Amino acid sequence: MKAQKALRKGFTTGTCAAAGAKAAAHALFGHTLGKRARAERSVFVSLPRGGEIEIPVESVLVEKGFARASVIKDAGDDPDVTNKAEFITEVRITGSAGRIVIKGGEGVGTVTKPGLKIGPGRPAINPVPLKMIRLAVKEEMERFSVSPSVCVTVTVPEGRRLAEKTMNPRLGIVGGISILGTTGIVEPMSLAAFTHSIYCGVDVIVAGGFDEVVFSTGRSSEKAAEKLLKLPPASYVLTGDHMGSALRYASGKKGVDKVTIAGQFGKFTKLAAGNFETHCSDSSVDFPFLARLAVQNGAGEGVIKRILGANTAREVYFILREERLDKVINEAVRLVKENSAGFFGGKIKIRAILAGYDNIIFSSGLDR
Incomplete structure (x- = not known):
């Protein structure tokens, strides 16, 4: 059997901005x-947990009082929507007091709701990337023995799209992407990146004063829940x-006083069996489990054989519907x-x- 190729790591949007700075x-x-310092083809960026990473620089423009550098995001083998996007960071001298101000330009989002690490009205540049950008500029100040006040502006031309x-x-x-990253490195197929978006969604719901969270395994089930529940849009969080x-x-x-779990039959068969990480590499559809459920609810031998011989949970779903075994x-x-409910010790409504x-639609739990 052929050895599986190791997935390639990449670097975060925060690292892109810091490298450009x-x-x-x-x-x-x-x-x-x-001193006519030559335009760097690459720079070394200090990482939050120690060490540094070399980042290629696409281009540098320098004029009187400001300079701009372009960095192309490389997400490695992670399926990141920002992969290959251009990040342009401008550093402009604004005075002589040694202050560093960091702003979001075109394509960098603006926070409008409470509950995130950045307050409403601020550019969506998270705390760790802010520190990385500031440190990158300070390192160059020390190299040249200068201490001007500067304004650093991060722009992502395709960020809005x-x-x-x-x-x-x-x-x-609104208005663009977030500048993110806690380590500076993108791990391929990063669980941390996905769970981070889930946690942010919950934080926004709580900060907005809503007491119900709707977790859905996919967009189809989320749409069904939206139609049924009529809750505010912010109440819904995709968990995959x-x-x-x-x-x-x-x-x-x-x-959080109420939680709704929405999904289709494939994911629900795994959750029903107690498997809450539902990727195919973590758990598979348990056809014997479904067969046992069918036996307990009056299914005949012929139906059981069909369930055990099925290829997918979807096939089982339609067998049950056909046999009137709702x-x-x-x-x-x-x-x-x-x-x-076991996650909450019976303390909230599920x-x-x-x-x-x-x-x-099949539903169990609190009725509206």
């Missing part, structure tokens, strides 16, 4: 001192395959509700909603 500051301070593919609109971040992480986080948040589906939904592949 360093390259621009280097060119600007050298130009200001008349890219943001539409992220959670930002739902989190109340990480329902367990979402429920664990919500269980520790004060102000009570098996209802039992799976009830188990999802029961298993999810509801489970299954969006059928044929647009039929």
